[in-house]
Amino acid sequence: MSELLRLAGIRKSFGDHVVLRDVDLTIEPGQCVVLIGASGSGKSTLLRCVNLLEVVDDGVITFDGRDITDPRVDGDEVRSRMGMVFQAYNLFPHLDVIGNVTLALRLVHDVSAEEARVRGLAMLDRVGLAEKAQARPDDLSGGQQQRVAIARALVANPRLMLLDEVTSALDPELVGEVLDLLTELKGEGVTMLLNTHEMGFARDVADQVCFLHDGRIHERGTPEQVLGDPREERTRTFLSRIRA
């Protein structure tokens, strides 16, 4: 059992609306699992549950060998070992870029201000934005903002990166810079769980693709199989719609 993350029987509902039902999923270190599915199929909720931003109704999430859905677990500590990137970047507008990247290092990881700055600048260099360290998020393009958000999530060396439709808010010509960065991260062995509508990217980067429909994983497998030769009628319908 070398898995990093294991979801077993996850169920989540909002009021009467059941968003996730009986979801099982495993991710091994260095793997990239891509969730696909229509809007409202539960992809984002699944990521939020893994990040403990939502409390599951049932089921067990095991992260790094520990049941993190146990109410006795310190959620802040668990989150400090994951990185999450949001669709709308969610950068802090009152802080400059380096301030955004180093905030958690200084407040959560007890890193000294100087060391945080060094590590933050190195991480910004890694995402190609070292010269923007003093800029405000509002002065950056969408693609640059999202790269800063990735740097912010990555700087504390998380065991797992959660990426929630990170290119959906970007202009088409800016999507590439973010996806290229993620492909590089995958090459460096960063473990990722993400959802996306970019099927080309999913094909390149995924070790496993899961198709969600109505809160269930209807089909899962290698990208070649799920995207190239789907067995489920629902998967075929979904793929033909987004390719049309």
Place this chain on the structure above:
Amino acid sequence: MSERVAPAAAEDTHAWQPSDVQRDRDEWRRRRTLRSAVIAAGSTLLLLGAVGGAVFSSPGWDRVQETYFSWDKAVSSFPAVLEGLWLNIRVMAICWVLILVLSLTVAIVRTLRGPVAFPLRLLGTAYVDVFRGLPLLLVIFLLGFGGPALRLQGLPTSPLFWGCSALVLSYSAYVAEVFRAGIESVHPSQRLAGRSLGLSYGQTLRHVVLPQAWRRVIPPLMNDLVSLQKDSGLIAVLGVTDAIRKAQIETALDFNYTPYVVAGVLFCCLTIPMARLTDRYARKKGYHGAGGVL
């Protein structure tokens, strides 16, 4: 390799039963809630007991109780104070309507654009600056004592009328700023969208901007209403027989200050529900982030 997952059988939502793990968790959460409630109740009782004990056992408590918390005096003065409070409530209700009208007008005037509206903007700004600068009590003195003495034609000379005017003038300056902040917080793209549909400036304001601004300023407006409820008692200085004045009269009979406490409790009975209502409204409007458990 791929693993095929069985297609969903039509699952009845109500058929779902929590697993053993989940039942364990729910049980743990329930016990923790119960424990917090017990601890909260215990510490509250302890604190109240300590404070109460310290107060009641202090040497001067008998005299304090007799002077401020005399039950007989409270009962005998209650009807008079309550009658006075009815005046406060009427003053508050009428003033609040006038304040909303005047302040909204001032706010709209202050957000008008273009050189033609400059004198209006200047007037609005001057009004707000002056009446936000003047202490409310000073305005009440100025109008309440000065107003009737002018014996202006067509205007009543009652101190009640002039006291209310002072409240309306003073409060409208504050509330106008609340409205203006709300109007300016509506994103400019909303105006552009309205105008692009062919709506006039006024129509855009009326049907696009104000409805959004209004919703945003309701919590601060309710805050000002709570404030007005108690400031309506200030017109007592003009000799208007409101709750405070009635309490003063009752007190003057025997220098027992319990009627003031009665008036204070009654004012709190007015304002505290209003404050809770404001909180609830704000919570309903979702002023707690994007949702989720954090």
